[in-house]
Amino acid sequence: xxxxxxxxxxxxxxxxxxxxxxxxxxxxxxxxxxxxxxxxxxxxxxxxxxxxxxxxxxxxxxxxxxxxxxxxxxxxxxxxxxxxxxxxxxxxxxxxxxxxxxxxxxxxxxxxxxxxxxxxxxxxxxxxxxxxxxxxxxxxxxxxxxxxxxxxxxxxxxxxxxxxxxxxxxxxxxxxxxxxxxxxxxxxxxxxxxxxxxxxxxxxxxxxxxxxxx
Amino acid sequence: xxxxxxxxxxxxxxxxxxxxxxxxxxxxxxxxxxxxxxxxxxxxxxxxxxxxxxxxxxxxxxxxxxxxxxxxxxxxxxxxxxxxxxxxxxxxxxxxxxxxxxxxxxxxxxxxxxxxxxxxxxxxxxxxxxxxxxxxxxxxxxxxxxxxxxxxxxxxxxxxxxxxxxxxxxxxxxxxxxxxxxxxxxxxxxxxxxxxxxxxxxxxxxxxxxxxxxxxxxxxxxxxxxxxxxxxxxxxxxxxxxxxxxxxxxxxxxxxxxxxxxxxxxxxxxxxxxxxxxxxxxxxxxxxxxxxxxxxxxxxxxxxxxxxxxxxxxxxxxxxxxxxxxxxxxxxxxxxxxxxxxxxxxxxxxxxxxxxxxxxxxxxxxxxxxxxxxxxxxxxxxxxxxxxxxxxxxxxxxxxxxxxxxxxxxxxxxxxxxxxxxxxxxxxxxxxxxxxxxxxxxxxxxxxxxxxxxxxxxxxxxxxxxxxx
Numbered sequence: 035x036x037x038x039x040x041x042x043x044x045x046x047x048x049x050x051x052x053x054x055x056x057x058x059x060x061x062x063x064x065x066x067x068x069x070x071x072x073x074x075x076x077x078x079x080x081x082x083x084x085x086x087x088x089x090x091x092x093x094x095x096x097x098x099x100x101x102x103x104x105x106x107x108x109x110x111x112x113x114x115x116x117x118x119x120x121x122x123x124x125x126x127x128x129x130x131x132x133x134x135x136x137x138x139x140x141x142x143x144x145x146x147x148x149x150x151x152x153x154x155x156x157x158x159x160x161x162x163x164x165x166x167x168x169x170x171x172x173x174x175x176x177x178x179x180x181x182x183x184x185x186x187x188x189x190x191x192x193x194x195x196x197x198x199x200x201x202x203x204x205x206x207x208x209x210x211x212x213x214x215x216x217x218x219x220x221x222x223x224x225x226x227x228x229x230x231x232x233x234x235x236x237x238x239x240x241x242x243x244x245x246x247x248x
Numbered sequence: 249x250x251x252x253x254x255x256x257x258x259x260x261x262x263x264x265x266x267x268x269x270x271x272x273x274x275x276x277x278x279x280x281x282x283x284x285x286x287x288x289x290x291x292x293x294x295x296x297x298x299x300x301x302x303x304x305x306x307x308x309x310x311x312x313x314x315x316x317x318x319x320x321x322x323x324x325x326x327x328x329x330x331x332x333x334x335x336x337x338x339x340x341x342x343x344x345x346x347x348x349x350x351x352x353x354x355x356x357x358x359x360x361x362x363x364x365x366x367x368x369x370x371x372x373x374x375x376x377x378x379x380x381x382x383x384x385x386x387x388x389x390x391x392x393x394x395x396x397x398x399x400x401x402x403x404x405x406x407x408x409x410x411x412x413x414x415x416x417x418x419x420x421x422x423x424x425x426x427x428x429x430x431x432x433x434x435x436x437x438x439x440x441x442x443x444x445x446x447x448x449x450x451x452x453x454x455x456x457x458x459x460x461x462x463x464x465x466x467x468x469x470x471x472x473x474x475x476x477x478x479x480x481x482x483x484x485x486x487x488x489x490x491x492x493x494x495x496x497x498x499x500x501x502x503x504x505x506x507x508x509x510x511x512x513x514x515x516x517x518x519x520x521x522x523x524x525x526x527x528x529x530x531x532x533x534x535x536x537x538x539x540x541x542x543x544x545x546x547x548x549x550x551x552x553x554x555x556x557x558x559x560x561x562x563x564x565x566x567x568x569x570x571x572x573x574x575x576x577x578x579x580x581x582x583x584x585x586x587x588x589x590x591x592x593x594x595x596x597x598x599x600x601x602x603x604x605x606x607x608x609x610x611x612x613x614x615x616x617x618x619x620x621x622x623x624x625x626x627x628x629x630x631x632x633x634x635x636x637x638x639x640x641x642x643x644x645x646x647x648x649x650x651x652x653x654x655x656x657x658x659x660x661x662x663x664x665x666x667x668x669x670x671x672x673x674x675x676x677x678x679x680x681x682x683x684x685x686x687x688x689x690x691x692x693x694x695x696x697x698x699x700x701x702x703x704x705x706x707x708x709x710x711x712x713x714x715x716x717x
Contacts, residue, residue, distance in 0.1 A: 050570070051563050052442055052542050056682040061663045065313065065327040067287035067334050069395075079684045085670075088327050117563055119443035122476065123680060124661075125378040126285065127394035145446055148412075148478045149378060149392055156396035206410060208271050219396070220296070223404045226265055226273060230301075230406055233264040233275055243499035243507045244277050244371060 036158035037216030041139045042185045043112030046102055047176050053116060054123035055150060059132040062088055072128055073135030077103060103136075107181040115172055116143040120161075121150025130157045140186045142193060144169050155209050158216065160188060168193075168201045188214055251517025253414050254483050255449045258389035258514070262372045264406055273406045277371040278383075280357045281308040281344070281398070283335040284663070285376030289399035290338040299342065301405040306344040307366045310335055311356045312663045314349050316626050316653035328664065355629025355655040358382040358596035362466065363629055365495025369484045369511040374401055379596045379679065381472040384481035385465035386488055387514040389449075391478040412479070413447055413523040416516075418454035421530035426713040428606065429464035430598060430677065430696035432456065432528075433471040434536035438546040440526055445477030448524065451516060452482050456530035462491040463600045470597045471679050474543040483515035537583050537709050538681045538694040540571035545681070546694070547583060549711045555579035574683055575691050576671070583709050586693065588675040590668060591616075591623035591704040592686070593697055594653075595660035598677035599628030603697040604636045607677075608644040610701035610712050616649035617707030623650040624666070626658040648705065662687045675703040 063075045065088055074092040081104060083096040097104045103111065114133065120143040121129060130153045133141065140160040154161045164172070175195055176182050185194040188210060193201040212219065238245045252260070265273040286308075293299070300306065313328035315321075323329040332349070339346040347354045353364065358379050361367035367383040373390035374380060376398040383390035397407055417436055436452075437444075450472050457465065465482045472480025482488075489508045492498050499507050516522075534548030545568070547554065556568035556579065572579065577586070593599070593607050604627060616623050625645050627633035633655055636642055642652045659666040660678035662685070668674055670689025677700050678685075681692035695703065702712040 049563075049566075051567050054542075054680075054682045056661075056680070056685050060684055060688070061661050064284050064663065065325075065331050067291070067331060069288045069291075079688060085688050119446065119476065122442055123378065123473075123682060125376060125392040125394055127288075127376075127396060130394070145443060147443075147476060148446060149394060149473075153394035153396065156394065206269060206271070208267070208269050208408070208410075219408070220298070220400055220403045223273065223400065223406060223408070226406075227404075229265050229273075230275070230404065234405075237275070241370070241507070241510065243368070243503050 035156065035216045035218065038139065038158055038160050038188050038213045040185065040187045040189060041112065042183055043139065044107050044110055044181055045113040045115045045172065045176050045184045046108035046111035047115045047173050048102060049117065049173065051117040052119045052122055055121055055126050055129035056123055058121070058129040059126065062086070064126055064128050069131050070135060072132035073137070076132040076136040077101070112137050112139050113184055113186060114138050114141045115169070115176060116141055118144045120146050122147035125149045127153045130154050130159050134159050142169065142172065155213055156219065158213065160186060160213065162186060162193060162203050164193060164201050164203055171199060250521050251519040253516045253520040253522060254387065254451055254481055254514055255389065255414050258370065258372070259411060261370070262389070271408055271410050274372060274409050275406055276374050276401050277305060278367055278373045279306045279401050280361055280373065280375035280380065281306055282312060282357050282375070282377060283310045283331045284312045285395050286338065286398055287331065287334045288395050289402060292399040293402055298403045300344070300402045303343050305405065307361065308335060308339045308344050308346045309354055309357050309360060310349055312657045312661065314656040315664055316656050316658050316666055319349060319654050324665070352630040352634065355632065356596045356599060356657055358470065359599060359628030359632065362386060363495070363631055365492060365498030368492060368498065369488055369514055374407065378473045379470050381478065381480045382466050382470040382596060384469040384472065384479055385462060386492065387481060387484035387511065389479055389481065392473065412449040415445060415448040415450045415477070415524040415526065416522040417450055417452050417526045417528070419452070419456035419528045419530050420454040421456055423456055423530045423533065426698060426711065427533050427535060428696040428698060429460050429467040431533055431536045433468045434538065434543070434546045434694060435528060435533045437471065437475045437543050438536070439528065440475055442474060442542055442544045443476045445472065445475040448477045449479040449481070450475065450477040452480060457482060458485065461602060462487055463602045466600070467597055471543070474679055484511045535696060535699050535711050537699065539575065539577060539583065540568065541574055541681055541683050542571070543679070543681060543694060545571055549583055549699070549709060551583050553577045553579055553581045553583070585708060587619055587673070587708045588693065588703055589619070589621050589672045590674045591620055591700050592659045592674055592676040592678065593624070593700050594626030594628070594658050595678035596628065597679045598697050599626060599632065601632050601635050603677065604632070604641050607697040607701040608641040610698050610715060611648045611650065611705060612644050614648055614705040616704050619707045620704050623704040624653055624659070625650055626653045627655050629655050650704070659686050661685060675700045675709070
């Protein structure tokens with residue numbers, strides 16, 4: 035997994051609450067058996083005026099000029115500024131893969147849906163929770179100065195705006211450490227293989243109906 | 249020491265290792281797998297040269313992409329077909345339990361788990377699918393995971409989890425006639441909002457929840473995720489134990505009695521403390537209809553489409569305006585005056601036998617209204633379909649001009665051929681009314697099976713109770 039330490043980039047303002055994973059990546063693209071290639075279809079229904087299918091040539095589809103990610107400089111954004119409950123709905127990790135493939139490294143919002151939040155860390159996409167008024171302030175700054183480059187620092191747990199405020203964010207140490215190092219979760223867990231086997235042995239005594247492989 | 253919640257008990261019983269930072273390595277008893285969220289996990293496993301830790305914990309089934317008619321012809325869409333074939337090849341190479349499309353036991357993963365006794369009280373259950381919360385109705389800790397976590401569970405049988413806060417949603421009193429589990433959970437979501445349960449595990453309790461059947465409780469727990477909570481659950485009672493008894497993968501004989509004794513302890517202690525308690529009066533809940541593009545945008549059948557101009561929160565008002573625009577509705581319009589084009593009865597929320605009975609009871613002896621272009625019933629599994637046919641429910645629907653289909657997720661999310669066309673309006677028993685969910689430009693109104701059936705015969709939304717006599 036790619037590590038995340040500090041990232042500086044253009045922030046795109048996506049000014050709506052409850053953006054769901056169906057909107058981030060519509061269902062027809064979930065038929066892929068790969069992890070890559072979802073970027074051109076991120077926010078597909080909002081981004082294009084023509085309907086999309088998995089094998090369509092996206093470069094030939096008409097783009098919706100009103101959608102923020104179709105507007106310069108936000109088409110080059112690497113930080114997404116969002117509203118509350120971002121990533122709600124389906125558990126599809128394809129939503130994270132699509133944002134990553136588009137080029138996003140971080141999403142800043144007042145709150146995230148739990149499964150999306152988890153999935154992000156598995157792919158090196160950093161979800162940053164700031165206070166509602168801090169997110170408001172970022173929307174305001176980006177509105178005044180499109181193309182403003184924001185710095186997201188996982189080491190210091192800070193979001194910094196040039197010549198402007200520094201916002202602190204909290205994150206549990208376990209997740210932060212893994213993301214800073216880009217560690218493989220499975221390899222780490224397998225270091226506890228003996229404990230897992232010991233648990234299984236105990237459960238075979240306590241609750242054999244769960245362990246007998248029916 | 250204060251008592252434990254049901255969630256505390258389930259958590260504690262499955263913690264292989266607890267760390268000082270509050271994270272625990274949780275052991276997973278049952279891993280349900282479907283074709284959409286698993287291919288990349290199996291590929292990851294293979295690339296790393298790993299094998300499933302406990303192959304016998306897995307039950308795999310194709311459900312999202314499968315066609316609901318003319319199954320003998322196979323899957324027409326080549327992309328869908330590859331995904332289902334990929335699952336077939338993965339389960340074959342690792343020797344996993346699998347119900348193929350032609351198997352009578354095939355169906356929606358959250359219908360067949362409980363049906364087979366593959367999900368049991370006291371289990372931890374995961375699936376790469378957010379509606380895994382359904383299985384919490386049996387007194388299990390069940391939650392949806394992403395594909396990386398699917399790979400993690402395959403490889404280690406465990407997941408690292410931070411413990412959620414606990415919420416009790418207590419619904420006390422008697423439900424009015426015609427008010428169902430679906431109406432209860434929609435009313436709960438309307439109350440706490442789609443982010444209300446973020447960071448929480450929800451236990452549903454109170455006399456109205458206890459009075460629900462196990463299938464009704466599944467409908468409620470299914471939509472915990474629409475309230476923002478990854479896990480929803482209901483305490484075990486004698487209904488739970490009788491539901492589980494005799495199922496193909498349930499324990500039997502003496503082992504069942506031993507298990508049942510343990511399951512009876514799967515209730516929150518009387519002195520257990522919850523981080524948040526939400527109370528609803530069952531008698532105040534009407535049949536519900538969603539009007540917008542988020543499940544929290546819901547009102548009673550006697551209500552009106554709300555007015556964004558009266559909403560104080562500007563972000564919320566904007567959300568309402570864009571929802572009304574997308575849905576083609578105007579503020580103040582009576583819910584009863586909304587006329588669907590299509591009706592969908594199915595999904596992991598409402599495709600079990602009791603759901604089909606409830607819909608059939610409304611439809612019996614009536615005809616689909618002229619303005620309804622399509623009314624389709626998609627049973628949750630081959631076994632549900634077989635049971636419904638044994639009861640003659642298929643005839644009731646067919647005689648009324650409905651279509652009777654093969655089991656799968658179908659038009660809940662339109663990954664197969666069943667979908668809405670742009671602008672079409674659907675009365676749907678599914679769980680999400682997001683933009684484009686049932687087909688690009690499609691407009692979804694979430695309702696109970698009885699209300700969907702009533703809309704199909706009346707041609708507009710109506711309280712099923714009004715159709716009586």
